[in-house]
Amino acid sequence: MNFDDTPQEAAFRAEAKAWIAANAPKQYEEELRKASLGRTVIKGVNLLEAAKAWQKKKADAGWACLHWPKEYGGRGASPIERVIWTQEEGPFGNLSRVFIIGHGMCGPTMMAFAGEEQKRKYLPPLASGEKIWCQLFSEPAGGSDVAGLRTRAEKQGDEWVVNGQKIWTSGAHYSDYGILLTRTDPTVPKHKGLTMFFLDMKSPGVEVRPIKQASGQSDFNEVYFTNVRIPDSQRLGAVGDGWNVSLTTLMNERMSIGAGVATGFPELFEFCNSLMLEDGPAIEDRNVRSKLANWAVKASGLKYTSMRTISALSKGERPGPENSIGKLVAASMIQDVAMYALDLQGAAGVVSSPEDAEVAGKFQAMLMRAPGTRVEGGTDEIMRNIIAERVLGLPGDIRVDKDVPFNQIPTKGRA
Amino acid sequence: MNFDFSDDQKQMRDAARKFLTEQCPPKAVRAVLDGKAAYDKALWKGLAEMGFLGVAIPEQFGGAGAGHLELCVIAEEMGRAIAPVPFSSTVYLAAEALLIAGSDAQKQKWLPKIAAGEAIGTLALFEGAGNPSPKAIKLAASGGTLNGVKKPVPDGAIADFAVVAARTGSTGRESDISLFLVDLKAGGVEVKELTNVDLTRGQAELTFKNCKAEPLGAAGEGWGVITQVLDRAAVLLAFEQVGGADRALEMGRDYALDRVAFGRPIGSFQAIKHMLADMYVSATLARSNCYYGAWALSTNAGELPEAAAAARISATQAFQHCAKNNIQVHGGMGFTWEFDCHMYYRRANATALTLGSLSYWEDALIDRMRKKNAA
Numbered sequence: 001m002n003f004d005d006t007p008q009e010a011a012f013r014a015e016a017k018a019w020i021a022a023n024a025p026k027q028y029e030e031e032l033r034k035a036s037l038g039r040t041v042i043k044g045v046n047l048l049e050a051a052k053a054w055q056k057k058k059a060d061a062g063w064a065c066l067h068w069p070k071e072y073g074g075r076g077a078s079p080i081e082r083v084i085w086t087q088e089e090g091p092f093g094n095l096s097r098v099f100i101i102g103h104g105m106c107g108p109t110m111m112a113f114a115g116e117e118q119k120r121k122y123l124p125p126l127a128s129g130e131k132i133w134c135q136l137f138s139e140p141a142g143g144s145d146v147a148g149l150r151t152r153a154e155k156q157g158d159e160w161v162v163n164g165q166k167i168w169t170s171g172a173h174y175s176d177y178g179i180l181l182t183r184t185d186p187t188v189p190k191h192k193g194l195t196m197f198f199l200d201m202k203s204p205g206v207e208v209r210p211i212k213q214a215s216g217q218s219d220f221n222e223v224y225f226t227n228v229r230i231p232d233s234q235r236l237g238a239v240g241d242g243w244n245v246s247l248t249t250l251m252n253e254r255m256s257i258g259a260g261v262a263t264g265f266p267e268l269f270e271f272c273n274s275l276m277l278e279d280g281p282a283i284e285d286r287n288v289r290s291k292l293a294n295w296a297v298k299a300s301g302l303k304y305t306s307m308r309t310i311s312a313l314s315k316g317e318r319p320g321p322e323n324s325i326g327k328l329v330a331a332s333m334i335q336d337v338a339m340y341a342l343d344l345q346g347a348a349g350v351v352s353s354p355e356d357a358e359v360a361g362k363f364q365a366m367l368m369r370a371p372g373t374r375v376e377g378g379t380d381e382i383m384r385n386i387i388a389e390r391v392l393g394l395p396g397d398i399r400v401d402k403d404v405p406f407n408q409i410p411t412k413g414r415a
Numbered sequence: 416m417n418f419d420f421s422d423d424q425k426q427m428r429d430a431a432r433k434f435l436t437e438q439c440p441p442k443a444v445r446a447v448l449d450g451k452a453a454y455d456k457a458l459w460k461g462l463a464e465m466g467f468l469g470v471a472i473p474e475q476f477g478g479a480g481a482g483h484l485e486l487c488v489i490a491e492e493m494g495r496a497i498a499p500v501p502f503s504s505t506v507y508l509a510a511e512a513l514l515i516a517g518s519d520a521q522k523q524k525w526l527p528k529i530a531a532g533e534a535i536g537t538l539a540l541f542e543g544a545g546n547p548s549p550k551a552i553k554l555a556a557s558g559g560t561l562n563g564v565k566k567p568v569p570d571g572a573i574a575d576f577a578v579v580a581a582r583t584g585s586t587g588r589e590s591d592i593s594l595f596l597v598d599l600k601a602g603g604v605e606v607k608e609l610t611n612v613d614l615t616r617g618q619a620e621l622t623f624k625n626c627k628a629e630p631l632g633a634a635g636e637g638w639g640v641i642t643q644v645l646d647r648a649a650v651l652l653a654f655e656q657v658g659g660a661d662r663a664l665e666m667g668r669d670y671a672l673d674r675v676a677f678g679r680p681i682g683s684f685q686a687i688k689h690m691l692a693d694m695y696v697s698a699t700l701a702r703s704n705c706y707y708g709a710w711a712l713s714t715n716a717g718e719l720p721e722a723a724a725a726a727r728i729s730a731t732q733a734f735q736h737c738a739k740n741n742i743q744v745h746g747g748m749g750f751t752w753e754f755d756c757h758m759y760y761r762r763a764n765a766t767a768l769t770l771g772s773l774s775y776w777e778d779a780l781i782d783r784m785r786k787k788n789a790a
Contacts, residue, residue: 001709002710133608273785289777290774293728294728300704300707301701301705305699307703309416310416315419320703328696385689387686392688394682394683395679397684
C-alpha cells in the first residue's frame with residue numbers, strides 16, 4: 001500500500017508538470033485557486049475566451065482530451081494518465097468547465113455512433129475547444145424521467161423536422177453543436193420511441209433563452225425548436241434506439257476522479273480557523289469542532305475513495321462501484337456546510353454582497369448555488385436509486401408506464 | 416499509485432473469512448451471547464493455529480512477523496463475524512503496548528503466549544465515566560504496588576495480564592502517568608464481571624489492592640504510550656467496525672430482496688432502497704478512511720494521529736448507522752432475539768465507546784488537523 005507513482009507514471013507526471021509550468025496562464029492562478037461553488041470569476045477577464053485559449057494551447061501541444069484517440073484530437077493516453085494530468089493541471093482545470101459536457105458526453109457519443117468522416121470532421125475542433133458542444137436531453141416534462149421527453153422529430157424525405165423544448169441545457173448560448181434526444185414514435189412505450197441526433201446550434205428555428213436560476217445567476221438555458229431541420233445523416237444510432245444511445249452518453253458522464261469533488265470543507269475549516277466567537281476562536285468551540293470533524297471525515301472519505309479508484313486504474317483494472325458515492329455525498333454536504341458557515345456568522349450571515357459580507361460572501365454564494373448541485377446530473381434520489389440497483393442489486397421500482405404507448409401515459413397528476 | 420491491499424494480503428483476508436465462516440457462525444456467537452461461555456475458547460485456539468493472533472508480532476517473539484496491514488485485513492473479518500473472543504483487547508491493546516514500551520524480557524514473557532493463544536491481555540485505562548485523559552487516572556502506584564479501581568476493562572474477567580495506567584505523580588501534567596504490567600493471576604486483584612451492552616464481549620471492574628506490578632516503559636512516559644496504543648487500536652478497531660458495517664448492510668440487503676410485502680419485494684420500495692444506499696455510502700466512506708489509517712499505521716507515518724481519528728469516527732458512524740438501519744429494514748423481526756440483527760447493533764454501540772466516545776475522537780481529530788495546519 002503506497003501513494004507512489006510507477007516509473008512510467010512518474011515520467012508522465014514530470015512531463016505534464018513541466019509543460020504546465022511553462023505554459024499555463026499563471027496570471028489567473030490565484031483567482032482560479034479561490035474559485036468555490038457559485039463563484040468562478042476572474043476580474044476583468046472573459047472566462048470563455050480564457051478557457052478557449054488554454055484549451056487551444058493544450059490541444060496544439062497534444063494535451064487535450066488525453067484519453068481520446070490521436071486521430072480525433074486526443075493523445076491516446078491511459079485512464080491513469082488522464083487522472084495524473086487532472087491532478088497536475090490543478091486550478092487551471094477550473095478553466096475547462098465549459099468543455100466538460102462536450103468532452104465528457106458528446107464526444108464519446110459521437111465516437112460510438114457517428115460515421116468515420118463525421119468523427120474526423122467534428123471531434124478535433126471539439127477537443128481543441130474551437131467548437132463547444134452541449135447536450136439537449138432534459139425537458140420540462142422529462143428530468144429524472146428523461147425518457148418521458150416530448151420533443152418531436154418527424155421524418156420528411158432525407159430530413160427530420162424537430163419541434164419542442166429542452167431545458168437545463170448548460171452552455172447552449174455559447175455552443176456550436178449539440179446532441180439532441182427526440183421522440184420519433186409516440187405510439188410505442190416511451191423508451192422505444194426515441195432517436196438521437198447531432199445538430200448545428202445555429203440551425204434556423206433554434207432559439208436559446210437563458211434561465212434565471214434561484215441563485216440569480218444564469219448558467220443554464222431553455223432551448224426551443226421550431227421546425228428545425230436536421231439531415232438524416234446526423235442521426236446517431238438507429239431510429240428508435242435513442243435510449244440506448246443516451247445511455248452511452250450518460251455512462252461517459254465525466255468521472256470526477258483526480259480533481260476531487262467540491263465539498264466546501266477546506267473553505268469551512270479555513271474560516272473556522274480564523275473566526276473569533278464571543279468566547280474565543282471558533283475552532284476551540286466544542287460544538288464547532290464536532291461539526292467540523294463530521295464533515296472532515298466525509299471529505300477525507302471521498303478523497304481516499306477517489307484514491308482507491310485511481311489505484312484500480314493504475315493497475316489497469318476497472319474501478320469498483322465505490323466512486324458512485326461522490327456526487328451524492330458532496331452535493332448535500334456543500335449545502336449543509338454553507339448553511340453552517342452562515343450560522344456561525346450570526347445575524348451578519350444574511351449579508352451576501354462580496355464587498356460587505358464575511359469572507360467576501362463566499363458561503364452565501366455557495367448556499368444559493370447548492371440546491372442546484374443536488375439536482376443537476378442526477379438528483380440525490382436518482383443517485384440513491386443507482387447505488388441501490390446497480391451496486392446493491394436491489395430491484396428497480398415498479399414502472400406503471402413501462403408497457404404503455406407513450407401517447408397514452410397520463411400527463412397530469414391532478415385535474 | 417497502489418492504495419490497496421496486496422494480493423497476498425487479500426488472500427489472507429479470504430483465508431480469514433473462510434475460517435471464520437466455518438468456525439464462527441452466528442450460532443457460535445450466540446453461545447456467548449446466551450451466557451454459555453465467557454468467550455469462544457475453541458475459536459481462540461483456532462485463531463492461534465491459523466497464526467492470526469501473532470500476525471503483527473515479530474518472529475523473535477513467536478509471531479508471524481507479517482505486519483499491521485495483515486492485521487487490518489484480519490481485523491475486518493473479525494468484525495464481520497463479530498467474533499466472541501478477546502481479540503481486540505489482547506492484540507490491539509496489550510500486544511501493541513508491549514511492542515511499543517515493553518522490555519525485551521517482558522516481550523519475551525508475554526508475546527509468544529499471545530501468539531500461541533495461551534495468554535489474554537488487556538489495557539486497564541478507564542476509571543468510570545469519561546474519556547481517555549491523564550487527569551482521570553486516580554489509581555495510584557507506589558513502591559511497585561497498585562491501589563485503585565479500573566472500570567470498564569475490556570475482557571478484564573478473562574484476561575491473564577493487564578497493562579495498567581497509574582498515577583505516579585501529582586504535578587497535573589501528563590508525566591504523572593506511568594504504565595505497569597500486572598499478572599492478573601498472581602493475586603491482589605479483585606475481579607467483578609460487568610454485564611454490558613455487547614453480550615458477546617466481556618467488561619469487568621478490576622480492584623487493585625496492594626497489587627504487585629512491574630513498570631512497563633519509563634516512569635512518567637505512560638501517557639505518550641497510551642496515546643500511541645489508542646491511535647493504533649483506533650485503526651485496527653475501525654477495520655472491525657467496517658467489517659461489521661458491511662455485514663449489517665448485506666443482511667439488510669438480503670432481507671430486502673427476500674421479504675415480500677404489499678405484493679412486492681420490499682427492496683423495490685424507494686424508502687428501503689434509499690436507506691440501504693445511504694448505508695452503502697457510510698460504509699464506503701469508512702472503508703476509505705480506514706485504508707488511509709492502515710497506510711499510516713503500517714508506515715508509522717507522521718499522519719497516523721490524524722488518520723486514526725478519522726478512521727475511528729468514520730467507522731464508528733458507519734457501523735452504528737448500518738446496524739441500526741439493518742434492524743429497521745427487518746421490521747419487527749429485526750427486534751427479536753432470534754434474528755441476528757441485535758448482535759451487530761450491540762457490537763456497534765459497544766465498539767463505539769471502547770477507546771473513548773465519538774465526541775472524544777472528534778475533538779482529537781480537529782486538534783490534530785489544527786496542529787498540522789499550523790506546522
